[in-house]
Structure formats: C-alpha cells, structure tokens
Amino acid sequence: MISRTAEIVLTKLATQFKAVALTGPRQSGKSTLARTAFPEKKYISLENPDIREAALTDTRGFLNNLPDGAILDEAQRVPELFSYLQEVLDESNEKGRFILTGSNNFLMLENITQSLAGRIGYLELLPFGYDEIEKIESYDLALNNMIFSGGYPAVTYDRVDAAFWFPSYVRTYIERDVRQIKNITNLNLFQKLLYLCAGRVGQELNLNNLAIECGVDHKTIGSWIGILQASYIIHLLPPFYNNFSKRITKSPKLYFYDTGLACALLSISSPSQLSLHASRGPLFENYIINELIKVRFNKGLRSNLFHWRDVSGHEVDIVADHGSYAVGMELKAGMTVIPEFFKGLTFWQKLTNFEKSYLIYGGDETQKRSNGVEVIPWNKLQDIQ
Known part of the structure; x- marks a missing residue:
C-alpha cells in the first residue's frame, strides 16, 4: 500500500466541513484513499445495483440507517442523495460525517452546488505522482x-x-x-x-x-x-x-x-x-504539467497554470500565476541544455520583468544560469518555488 500525498489534506478537510467530496478519474485510488483515511467509517459502493436501488427508492431511509455517516462511493450515481444529505447535515454540527467519492466531476459539482454549497469540502485526486x-x-x-x-x-x-x-x-x-x-x-x-x-x-x-x-x-x-x-x-x-500590450492567442x-x-x-x-x-x-510537456497540477490538487488547491503565446510566435509553455507575480516555465524533453531552450523565457523576462523563470528538461543536473533562469531536472520539481 502506497500512502497518498493528498491524505493529509483530506483528513484536514474532514475536520472543517460536515462532508467531503473526493473526485478524480476512475481507478485513480479514491476509494482506497477514503477507506485508508477513515477506516472507522462504513463503506458503501453505489455502483452496486442492489444498494443503488435501495438508495434511489427510499433515500431518506437509506441515510437514516447511517447515523454515524459513511463513505459513499460513486455518489453521483444517486443524485437524489444530495438534497437529502443537506437536511441530514444541517441537523448536526458533526464534521466529516460523510465522505463522497465520484469519477464524474460535472455531476458531482452540479449536485453539490445545488444542495451542499458551504457544507462540503472538495478535493481532487489524480493518479500517482x-x-x-x-x-x-x-x-x-x-x-x-x-x-x-x-x-x-x-x-x-x-x-x-x-x-x-x-x-x-x-x-x-x-x-x-x-x-x-x-x-x-x-x-x-x-x-x-x-x-x-x-x-x-x-x-x-x-x-x-x-x-x-x-x-x-x-x-x-x-x-x-x-x-x-x-x-x-x-x-x-x-x-x-x-497581454502586456500585445495580441495573444486565446485558445486553450x-x-x-x-x-x-x-x-x-x-x-x-x-x-x-x-x-x-x-x-x-508533447508527452513530456504533458507529464510535467500533470505533475505540477498534482502538487496543487494534493494541497486542495486549484490549478494555477496557463500557457502564453503572442501572435508573433513568442511563447512560454507554462505560466504559473501566483497573484502578485507569475512564474514562466519552459519544458524541454532533451537531456542536454542548449541556448535555443532559453529563447521563450528570455523574451518573457524582458516583457514582464518577473524574476523567477525555470527551464525544466529531461536531464539530471540542476543549474542556475547567468540570465536568471533556473534549470531543473524533470524529477526535481519540488525545487520549484
């Protein structure tokens, strides 16, 4: 069993909200994490047709049989649950009573927004980082x-x-x-x-x-x-x-x-x-972006990553927006650092005057260049600040 980085935040959310929603891709380990983090809670899978039918036909009775709460796996399969959960949660000040997991972010969010806003903490779990x-x-x-x-x-x-x-x-x-x-x-x-x-x-x-x-x-x-x-x-x-007074592309x-x-x-x-x-x-680029997103999600935060490109072809693979400042990152799969790798970041530095810029590449050496760009190996992303 591999301990998940997100477990710390998941258990913390359960001390602050009456319920917690744990979402993410199917087979990303949501059920395992929920059961590991809350071993005392009853686990109920709403993928089971018999259990789902019972929850659908008598939702109030179904929840009344769970006085100590439960882990409700694939909760979006029974949308009616969310309205009844609102009533159950409002009757008590107990924190972390229900842990809801789901692999469908749209249906989960839609039902949470309608019924459980303000009562539920939210955490997204991606596959292993x-x-x-x-x-x-x-x-x-x-x-x-x-x-x-x-x-x-x-x-x-x-x-x-x-x-x-x-x-x-x-x-x-x-x-x-x-x-x-x-x-x-x-x-x-x-x-x-x-x-x-x-x-x-x-x-x-x-x-x-x-x-x-x-x-x-x-x-x-x-x-x-x-x-x-x-x-x-x-x-x-x-x-x-x-846009820094320049025209930029606006497609994701x-x-x-x-x-x-x-x-x-x-x-x-x-x-x-x-x-x-x-x-x-492109797959290397995808891998690094995923790793950076996982760092944010595991802390209970949303992604703050963007890309930037102007109509003249100048571009930066990633812009991490920290509110008062932004960090530019260039992603290169090559194992050897060459001057061409810095082209986008050099333009970015002149345009923005932001101090922090990183080149993340497929090699294994950390470097600090005279142009202010820090060179970070692909497996040392924790060094990015």
Missing part, C-alpha cells in the same frame, strides 16, 4: 517509463500490463461513464475523438478541425470535449490573459490527465518506442 511512485519497490523511474506507464495504481503498483489495462479502461469508460453524462448515440465517433485528442497533446484546441475529422458539427465536439473534461480524461490549459491547449493513457491511444507499446516517437516532446 512521481513522489508516490518512487515509494514503489524496484520500480523503473526512468523518464520514458514514467511517461509511458503514467500513474494509475493498477499499472504502476499492481504491475498490470499497460497493453491490456488501458484498452479495457477505455472500453469501460466509453460504455459506462460516458452514458452517465450524456446519451451519445454514436459511441464510435466519440471514441474516434478520443484518439484524435491523443494526437493533439500540447496543441491549441481547434473545435472546427476536430469536427471535420469526426464528421459532426463543432457544437457537438464542444459538448464531447466537455464530457472528456468532466470525467477526468483530458484537461485544457487556458491562455494567460495579461489540450492535455491528458494521464500520459500512460495518451501513449496507449497513440499505439505506443513500450518505453523504448517512445524514445524516437514524434509525440515524445
């Missing part, structure tokens, strides 16, 4: 393997072959999770979109282009992209809107929450194949 995977005995921590395998516990901790696990994951996701959100009549086209997205990792989102390739209108593609976001398959990195960039899944969709069959693959650079 580097700091968690390095605790696994005899695990291959080489960069290509980290990108190829991703962070899902089944692939990393349980060592299930990625060639078998990811296709099964995609099939389960499309046949079950997608139908919960929206009744899509042509699942083959939706699956095609999923594969097309994998080929566009790190690119600006172009709905019209995807619509043409899928043979549907751009509004449909927009709706399907929303489904992929809500179910923690992809995320969009928004543009940084401080597309990334996957797990690079292992992206590799599987790209038919990359081994870490060694990744070495010469055309998508290695």
Whole structure:
C-alpha cells in the first residue's frame, strides 16, 4: 500500500466541513484513499445495483440507517442523495460525517452546488505522482517509463500490463461513464475523438478541425470535449490573459490527465518506442504539467497554470500565476541544455520583468544560469518555488 500525498489534506478537510467530496478519474485510488483515511467509517459502493436501488427508492431511509455517516462511493450515481444529505447535515454540527467519492466531476459539482454549497469540502485526486511512485519497490523511474506507464495504481503498483489495462479502461469508460453524462448515440465517433485528442497533446484546441475529422458539427465536439473534461480524461490549459500590450492567442491547449493513457491511444507499446516517437516532446510537456497540477490538487488547491503565446510566435509553455507575480516555465524533453531552450523565457523576462523563470528538461543536473533562469531536472520539481 502506497500512502497518498493528498491524505493529509483530506483528513484536514474532514475536520472543517460536515462532508467531503473526493473526485478524480476512475481507478485513480479514491476509494482506497477514503477507506485508508477513515477506516472507522462504513463503506458503501453505489455502483452496486442492489444498494443503488435501495438508495434511489427510499433515500431518506437509506441515510437514516447511517447515523454515524459513511463513505459513499460513486455518489453521483444517486443524485437524489444530495438534497437529502443537506437536511441530514444541517441537523448536526458533526464534521466529516460523510465522505463522497465520484469519477464524474460535472455531476458531482452540479449536485453539490445545488444542495451542499458551504457544507462540503472538495478535493481532487489524480493518479500517482512521481513522489508516490518512487515509494514503489524496484520500480523503473526512468523518464520514458514514467511517461509511458503514467500513474494509475493498477499499472504502476499492481504491475498490470499497460497493453491490456488501458484498452479495457477505455472500453469501460466509453460504455459506462460516458452514458452517465450524456446519451451519445454514436459511441464510435466519440471514441474516434478520443484518439484524435491523443494526437493533439500540447496543441491549441481547434473545435472546427476536430469536427471535420469526426464528421459532426463543432457544437457537438464542444459538448464531447466537455464530457472528456468532466470525467477526468483530458484537461485544457487556458491562455494567460495579461497581454502586456500585445495580441495573444486565446485558445486553450489540450492535455491528458494521464500520459500512460495518451501513449496507449497513440499505439505506443513500450518505453523504448517512445524514445524516437514524434509525440515524445508533447508527452513530456504533458507529464510535467500533470505533475505540477498534482502538487496543487494534493494541497486542495486549484490549478494555477496557463500557457502564453503572442501572435508573433513568442511563447512560454507554462505560466504559473501566483497573484502578485507569475512564474514562466519552459519544458524541454532533451537531456542536454542548449541556448535555443532559453529563447521563450528570455523574451518573457524582458516583457514582464518577473524574476523567477525555470527551464525544466529531461536531464539530471540542476543549474542556475547567468540570465536568471533556473534549470531543473524533470524529477526535481519540488525545487520549484
């Protein structure tokens, strides 16, 4: 069993809110974390048809049978619960009474906003990060393997072959999770979109282009992209809107929450194949962005990451917005630092006068350059301040 970094924040939230919602991708370890953090609480899976039927037909009675609270797994499967939970929580000042988990962010948030706003803490759990995977005995921590395998516990901790696990994951996701959100009549086209997205990792989102390739209108593609976001398959990195008197691009960039899944969709069959693959650079970028997001999520914070690009082609891969200041970061998969790597950051420094800038690369040396840029290895992201 690998201890999760987010457990500290999860238990803290339970001391401050009457209920806590724990969301994240399917199979990211939510149930295991909830049961580990709250071993005294009764665990109830609403994926079980019999239990779900009981909760649907007599919701009040179902909750009355849980006087000490419980862990309610996949709570979005019974939307009626949230209205009744409001009444139950308001009758007591007890903290951390219910822990709700769910793999559908849209349905969870919709019901929480309607019924439990102000009563519930919120934490997002993504698959294992580097700091968690390095605790696994005899695990291959080489960069290509980290990108190829991703962070899902089944692939990393349980060592299930990625060639078998990811296709099964995609099939389960499309046949079950997608139908919960929206009744899509042509699942083959939706699956095609999923594969097309994998080929566009790190690119600006172009709905019209995807619509043409899928043979549907751009509004449909927009709706399907929303489904992929809500179910923690992809995320969009928004543009940084401080334009500094220059015109900037305003389209978000597309990334996957797990690079292992992206590799599987790209038919990359081994870490060694990744070495010469055309998508290695974008996948490296995706991996680093995911690691930085996990740091934020594990602290109970939202992502503060953006990308920046002006119409002249100057760009910075990541801008971390800290309110009073912003940090620019360039991501390069190469193991050797070359002057070309600093081009975007040099322009960024002149434009903003911000002191902190980082180059994150595929090598293993930490450096501080005379231009003020700190060079950080891909596996030393904790050094970023």
